[in-house]
Amino acid sequence: MATIALAATDGMLHFELAMACEIFVRDPSGLADPWYDLVVCGPGPVGVGRFRMEPDAGLDRLATADTVIIPAIDDIDAEPPADLVDAVRAAHEAGxxxxxxxxxxxxxxxxxxxDGLRATTHWAHTEALAARYxxxxxxxxxxxxxxxxxxASAGKAAAIDLCLHLIRRDHGSTVANAVARRLVVPPHRAGGQAQFVTTPVPARDDHPLADLFPWAMERLNRPLTVEDLARQANMSSRNLARHFKSTTGTTPLQWLSTQRIRRAQELLENTDSGIDxxxxxxxxxxATTLRRHFHRTVGVAPDxxxxxFRSAPERSDIDR
Structure with a gap:
């Protein structure tokens, strides 16, 4: 079981810390076994936002964890606590x-x-980060x-994106998508990390396209057109486009393209089937078309x- 050490010190913000606990303390999907062993680590009782909490272990526990998560700090102008910085450095040196x-x-x-790596943070603080470091x-x-x-993640919602990305890396897309559904968030949001394009998840099931989505998903291997989708939804192409925009934030053709890329990603992760x-x-x-669109959308070749992302030992071929 992989251990996650969640650092907690005075002056941290409670949203990111509580969110990490919510996601990693138990498996919201019920699909991954084993799940993570989450340990909250701190120098002693700490003030997190308006709350006080008692950590499970001291900061020295960071050095023996597989993953160390540092939630947001409130005062970026102050130097971070020296004991926390030392513990993070020791954890890094330990791998x-x-x-x-x-x-x-x-x-x-x-x-x-x-040093020498890419990083990001909340957009309001990127200039300060770049100037100071x-x-x-x-x-x-x-x-x-x-x-x-x-x-490193950007602001609060992006912290959820990064946590889902960690789950995707460790347990695969099926588990990450299931966790996202339990949290009622998209498995991935557009915004630069195109390598992890996934299926938009509507927040409710009573929208006008609720029946169309599963119908289309079952027929991704067919040459679907906007007219096909509109006919199935019993609406005009223009009305279909309007509903797609309000429900998914994109157009019918872009949605189809995203689903096809997502299907290719899942098959690459979970089967040994050839690219063709x-x-x-x-x-x-x-295969040529797949490679071209996959590289353009995802940023890397299918291979x-x-x-x-091949994380599971047992694979199967696609039934042809």
Whole structure:
């Protein structure tokens, strides 16, 4: 069981800390076994927002964890607590995966673990981060940054995005998507991290396209058109486009393209089938077409994506 150490010190913000507890303390999907072992670590009783809490262990526990999460800090102008910075540096040297949520990146920066790497934080603080730590490549335009063993998110909602990304890395897309549904959030939001494009999840089930979505998802391998979707939804193409925009934030063709890429990602993660077979199953037609659209949308080739996200030992081929 992988251990997650959640750092807690005076002056941290309660949203990010509580959100990480909600996501990682138990498996909201019921699909992953084993799940994470979450340990809240701190120097003693700490004030988090308007609350006081008693950590499970001291900050020295960070050095023995598989993943260390640093929630947001309230005062970015003050130097982060020295004991926390030292504990984060020790965890990094021990090989832990380090994750900052929102302004928690200032703790990673103070520990020197972001030197020469990309990072992000809440848009209101990216200029301060770049000015104070010029050796960090600060990207203000992304929801989160994944450097492999050091990750950072932007503001509060982006912290949820990054936590779901961690689950996707560790347990695969099926579990991450199931967790997102339980939280009633999209598995991924548009905003720069195109490698993790996933299916938009409408917040309610009584919208006008509720029956159309599963119908289309069952037929992604067919050459669907906007007219096909409109006919199935019993509405005009113009009315269909309006409902798509209000429900998913995108157009029918863009939604179809996203679903096909998502289907290809799932098949790359969960089967040993060849690219040509996956292209046909995802409605891309040929391996060449799949590779072109996949690289343009995701940012990497299908083979590269498969090597990155194959997390389960047992695979199967697509029934043809």
């Amino acid at each position: 832990a995966r380090l994750v900052s949520l929102c302004t928690g990146v200032f703790v990673l920066a103070a520990a020197g673990v972001l 010029p050796r960090i490549d600060v990207d203000p335009d992304v929801l989160y940054v994944d450097n492999g063993n050091v990750l 077979v996956i292209a046909e199953a995802a409605g891309m037609g040929t 590269t994506y498969r090597r990155t």
